Amino acid sequence: MSPIRLTAWLAELRGRARALFGRDTVERDLGDEIRFHLEMETEANIHRGMSPEEARRRARLAFGGVERVREEHRDARGLRLLEDIAADLRYAARWLRRSPGFTLSAVFTLALGVGGTTAVVCVVDGVLLRPLPYPDAERLVAVWSLTRGETEPWATSPPDFRAFREEATVFEGIGGYYVSAANLLVDGGPVRLDAARASAGLFPVLDISPILGRTFQGEEEVKGSDRVVLLSHAAWQDRFGGDSSIVGSSVTLDGAPHTIIGVMPASFRFPDRGVEIWLPMALAADDVLNTRGNYFVSMIGRLGDGVSPGRAGTDLARVAARVASDHPQASLRGARVIPLHEQTVGEARRALLLLLGAAGLLLAITCANVAGLLLARAAGRRRELSLRAGLGATRSRLVRQLLTEGLLLSAAGAASGLGVAWAAVRLTRVFGPRDIPRLDEVTIDGRVLVATLAVTVLTGLGFALLPALRLTRGETHDQLRSGARQSGFAGHRRLRQVLVGGQVALALILLVGSGLLLRSFVAMTRVDPGFRATDLVTASLPIRTAAYPEATRTWQFADQLLERVKALPQVESAALTSALSLRGGGWGKRVTFADRPLPTTPDQVPTVGYRLVSHDYFRTLGVRLITGRMFGPEDRTGSPGVAIVNQAMARRFWPGASPIGRTLWLGPPEHMVSSLLPPGFRFPRLTVIGVARDELFESLDLPPEPEVYQLYAQSTETSPTLYLVVRSPRESAAIAADLRGVLRDVDPTMPLAEVATIRQLMRESGARRRFGTFLLAGFATLALTLALVGVYGVAAQFVAQRRRELAIRLALGASEGRLVRLVLREGLVTALLGVAVGFAVAFGLSGAMRDLTFEVRPTDPLTYLVSAALLLAAILLATFMPARRASRLPPAVVLSSE
Amino acid sequence: MHGWGIAQRIQQLSQSALEVGQGSLYPALMRLERRGWIAGEWGTTENNRRARYYRLTPLGERHLRREAASWRRYARAVDLILRTT
Numbered sequence: 009m010s011p012i013r014l015t016a017w018l019a020e021l022r023g024r025a026r027a028l029f030g031r032d033t034v035e036r037d038l039g040d041e042i043r044f045h046l047e048m049e050t051e052a053n054i055h056r057g058m059s060p061e062e063a064r065r066r067a068r069l070a071f072g073g074v075e076r077v078r079e080e081h082r083d084a085r086g087l088r089l090l091e092d093i094a095a096d097l098r099y100a101a102r103w104l105r106r107s108p109g110f111t112l113s114a115v116f117t118l119a120l121g122v123g124g125t126t127a128v129v130c131v132v133d134g135v136l137l138r139p140l141p142y143p144d145a146e147r148l149v150a151v152w153s154l155t156r157g158e159t160e161p162w163a164t165s166p167p168d169f170r171a172f173r174e175e176a177t178v179f180e181g182i183g184g185y186y187v188s189a190a191n192l193l194v195d196g197g198p199v200r201l202d203a204a205r206a207s208a209g210l211f212p213v214l215d216i217s218p219i220l221g222r223t224f225q226g227e228e229e230v231k232g233s234d235r236v237v238l239l240s241h242a243a244w245q246d247r248f249g250g251d252s253s254i255v256g257s258s259v260t261l262d263g264a265p266h267t268i269i270g271v272m273p274a275s276f277r278f279p280d281r282g283v284e285i286w287l288p289m290a291l292a293a294d295d296v297l298n299t300r301g302n303y304f305v306s307m308i309g310r311l312g313d314g315v316s317p318g319r320a321g322t323d324l325a326r327v328a329a330r331v332a333s334d335h336p337q338a339s340l341r342g343a344r345v346i347p348l349h350e351q352t353v354g355e356a357r358r359a360l361l362l363l364l365g366a367a368g369l370l371l372a373i374t375c376a377n378v379a380g381l382l383l384a385r386a387a388g389r390r391r392e393l394s395l396r397a398g399l400g401a402t403r404s405r406l407v408r409q410l411l412t413e414g415l416l417l418s419a420a421g422a423a424s425g426l427g428v429a430w431a432a433v434r435l436t437r438v439f440g441p442r443d444i445p446r447l448d449e450v451t452i453d454g455r456v457l458v459a460t461l462a463v464t465v466l467t468g469l470g471f472a473l474l475p476a477l478r479l480t481r482g483e484t485h486d487q488l489r490s491g492a493r494q495s496g497f498a499g500h501r502r503l504r505q506v507l508v509g510g511q512v513a514l515a516l517i518l519l520v521g522s523g524l525l526l527r528s529f530v531a532m533t534r535v536d537p538g539f540r541a542t543d544l545v546t547a548s549l550p551i552r553t554a555a556y557p558e559a560t561r562t563w564q565f566a567d568q569l570l571e572r573v574k575a576l577p578q579v580e581s582a583a584l585t586s587a588l589s590l591r592g593g594g595w596g597k598r599v600t601f602a603d604r605p606l607p608t609t610p611d612q613v614p615t616v617g618y619r620l621v622s623h624d625y626f627r628t629l630g631v632r633l634i635t636g637r638m639f640g641p642e643d644r645t646g647s648p649g650v651a652i653v654n655q656a657m658a659r660r661f662w663p664g665a666s667p668i669g670r671t672l673w674l675g676p677p678e679h680m681v682s683s684l685l686p687p688g689f690r691f692p693r694l695t696v697i698g699v700a701r702d703e704l705f706e707s708l709d710l711p712p713e714p715e716v717y718q719l720y721a722q723s724t725e726t727s728p729t730l731y732l733v734v735r736s737p738r739e740s741a742a743i744a745a746d747l748r749g750v751l752r753d754v755d756p757t758m759p760l761a762e763v764a765t766i767r768q769l770m771r772e773s774g775a776r777r778r779f780g781t782f783l784l785a786g787f788a789t790l791a792l793t794l795a796l797v798g799v800y801g802v803a804a805q806f807v808a809q810r811r812r813e814l815a816i817r818l819a820l821g822a823s824e825g826r827l828v829r830l831v832l833r834e835g836l837v838t839a840l841l842g843v844a845v846g847f848a849v850a851f852g853l854s855g856a857m858r859d860l861t862f863e864v865r866p867t868d869p870l871t872y873l874v875s876a877a878l879l880l881a882a883i884l885l886a887t888f889m890p891a892r893r894a895s896r897l898p899p900a901v902v903l904s905s906e
Numbered sequence: 907m908h909g910w911g912i913a914q915r916i917q918q919l920s921q922s923a924l925e926v927g928q929g930s931l932y933p934a935l936m937r938l939e940r941r942g943w944i945a946g947e948w949g950t951t952e953n954n955r956r957a958r959y960y961r962l963t964p965l966g967e968r969h970l971r972r973e974a975a976s977w978r979r980y981a982r983a984v985d986l987i988l989r990t991t
Binding site: 037038040041042044045047048049052070071072073074076077080081083084085 | 908909910913914927928929930932933934936937940948955956957958
């Protein structure tokens with residue numbers, strides 16, 4: 009800006025400021041100036057020889073209309089609009105204060121609508137839209153291996169991870185990690201911590217620096233040099249009192265001294281918020297895990313500048329091809345590269361978008377409702393507006409006035425709505441399901457405030473514009489004549505009916521949606537999990553390889569523990585398993601059958617779930633045996649290997665035939681993997697002795713997968729975690745105390761973790777569905793309430809406006825029933841039309857619900873009918889009250905009062 | 907110069923060719939003041955009356971020169987055209 013322009017601009021600004029803030033001064037000045045001018049002119053005229061009266065008259069004549077000059081002067085100040093808006097605001101505030109009942113109900117309605125929408129926008133923004141909390145997060149990708157025989161991408165084996173990390177060319181870096189656990193010794197007792205094993209490159213890839221100390225170095229990935237640990241901010245605060253000189257001190261983890269080398273910032277919660285410590289990913293060269301057959305390393309890559317995930321995938325496919333040609337029996341055949349954000353948000357997306365849609369519907373209902381309220385109020389304002397129009401207010405001026413009222417109303421609603429949103433977000437963070445990613449990051453911040461502001465302005469305009477245009481339309485002079493009072497109402501009423509019908513339709517959509525989710529939820533709680541869920545307490549035992557280097561040691565510990573636990577008072581039975589339904593653990597295994605043609609390529613070898621269990625597993629969990637026999641005392645270490653399969657396994661591999669007596673082994677045909685195995689190695693052969701009822705493993709709403717159960721006594725493998733299951737009628741806390749006592753005797757370094765009843769696990773498994781159902785049901789309830797208020801309003805207004813007519817009818821002998829029917833019809837016709845529209849729209853939208861329902865079709869007729877019936881019954885009730893009032897009008901009073 | 911004085915001067919100088927409602931002067935003065943071309947100040951007349959005096963600001967002077975020059979150019983052009991026809 010040139011200095012001259014700048015000076016001019018400043019001068020103008022000063023002028024305007026004077027005009028705006030010194031409004032009264034300016035007006036007074038102008039008055040003084042005009043008076044002075046007239047006096048001077050009059051005197052001059054007198055000097056010219058006129059009589060004083062003539063002189064004054066001529067002076068006024070020469071000057072022109074004083075009021076017009078004042079008006080022009082105001083316009084010249086360029087602040088006309090601002091002043092008018094200020095006046096409008098004052099006027100609107102006065103108007104709202106004068107009718108507290110209307111104002112309160114409108115503000116309350118808006119608070120719910122705006123608050124609900126804002127809260128959902130917060131969650132959607134925090135979970136879906138906001139970038140991940142890492143620098144340049146859009147360049148971060150999750151990398152998964154594609155292996156032969158698997159259609160889904162999977163974690164990577166340690167050697168494949170190293171190949172990717174060293175040979176990929178388009179990445180700035182690739183880091184690997186896997187979730188594990190560690191037992192920390194504090195005050196003489198062991199505590200189990202969730203931990204992650206991370207490669208040294210992971211932290212630079214995520215580009216997060218520690219607030220104290222350093223992260224891992226390459227040489228710490230070597231077994232033996234890996235006794236270092238990084239603390240999370242939470243662990244540092246809670247377990248070490250936030251001691252700032254903590255770096256360099258030593259702690260005992262899994263029975264070995266480790267040096268604390270750093271503390272990560274509070275915002276770093278990788279891979280999830282439960283992880284308290286990070287340890288280097290260090291595997292001994294001869295560790296069985298450190299082979300191409302074990303897939304458990306997750307990878308995060310940082311792409312080079314401008315590299316697309318697709319190009320990265322091609323780059324990694326080249327590495328995979330190199331690995332495949334050097335190791336023909338390895339099954340790596342490529343990699344899948346997924347942007348980390350997509351990976352993190354994943355499945356939550358659909359449910360959250362549905363909620364956003366529901367919130368939008370609620371907001372629309374809110375607008376329609378407040379517009380209806382305004383219209384009803386407007387009936388009484390027609391004369392006022394007509395008067396103002398008659399006195400020269402233009403239509404745009406009147407519309408602006410009405411819009412200002414709308415905006416003021418929505419601003420008040422939004423302010424209270426923010427309070428509602430704040431509470432809702434707090435509740436969501438506390439009670440929301442833990443498996444919605446990043447829910448703990450959700451806050452109300454500037455972005456959301458901007459969104460609320462936009463929503464507010466839109467709703468304000470939305471609900472005020474229609475009545476404003478409608479009210480100020482034409483025929484102003486007719487309106488002035490009070491006889492025309494009734495004529496304006498027909499149009500109003502139709503508009504209100506449309507608004508109410510729309511609300512009913514929207515409410516029905518929400519009711520149907522929440523009805524579908526509710527039925528799905530009920531269906532899920534009725535699902536037979538395959539085990540008897542009552543009186544079961546579970547706990548997990550992290551088996552540390554440092555303390556239990558061999559499988560036999562682990563199973564000795566398991567036998568001792570079980571023996572002691574079974575001897576506890578009131579324990580009916582107890583079992584140990586490597587994987588627990590609804591809790592996790594376990595792993596998949598390739599399976600080959602002796603009585604079928606051997607697969608010719610590795611791709612054809614199927615994979616099944618696999619669990620190591622103790623003898624009493626099925627009896628303790630109450631899993632019924634369908635055919636065959638359970639594990640018995642004759643099945644022990646050294647006796648012929650036996651296995652029990654579940655129904656899903658039997659159905660898939662022996663449809664229509666009995667699996668009993670068949671032989672299988674848990675691995676591919678030996679010749680396919682001979683180079684990876686010791687010479688002459690043979691997988692142990694297992695005979696199927698029984699078929700057990702399907703247990704729901706992952707979650708209550710996922711179908712069971714094929715599973716093989718084997719006795720741990722007959723296995724040479726160990727499990728990183730064992731789950732203890734105890735059937736007892738006692739309180740879980742009492743059992744846990746007993747179990748801790750037993751554990752202290754058997755292995756004092758072993759913590760007892762994750763104590764929970766199976767019932768709790770089932771509840772957690774349904775948490776996300778319950779959360780979504782609860783929220784949508786909440787929205788639907790609000791929508792129903794608002795729609796009822798709307799219908800009630802229409803009927804009540806109908807009665808109020810036609811008091812005279814109704815009274816005449818009564819006086820002329822119409823029965824009360826007739827009048828009630830007349831009013832009911834008024835409300836119900838609108839409602840029925842709304843229901844019809846709602847049906848059609850809900851049906852059209854049902855596709856969006858497909859993935860969210862469980863055992864209920866999105867077009868389930870029962871849900872639709874019940875929703876509509878509920879809505880209509882409620883509407884009938886809402887209409888009935890004004891109808892009754894109409895039938896009880898005292899005709900004489902009404903007629904004489906008008 | 908106060909408002910009435912300005913009105914008188916316009917009337918005299920234009921030999922009453924520009925006879926507009928005197929009142930229109932004040933909105934015009936407001937516009938000029940708002941742009942910072944003139945500044946108004948309360949003062950006292952010779953016979954001790956309170957009046958609002960207007961003066962050109964440096965900014966206004968510059969603007970006046972520019973506008974006047976441009977007007978003269980325009981007027982000369984019109985004049986030339988009229989003379990040649």
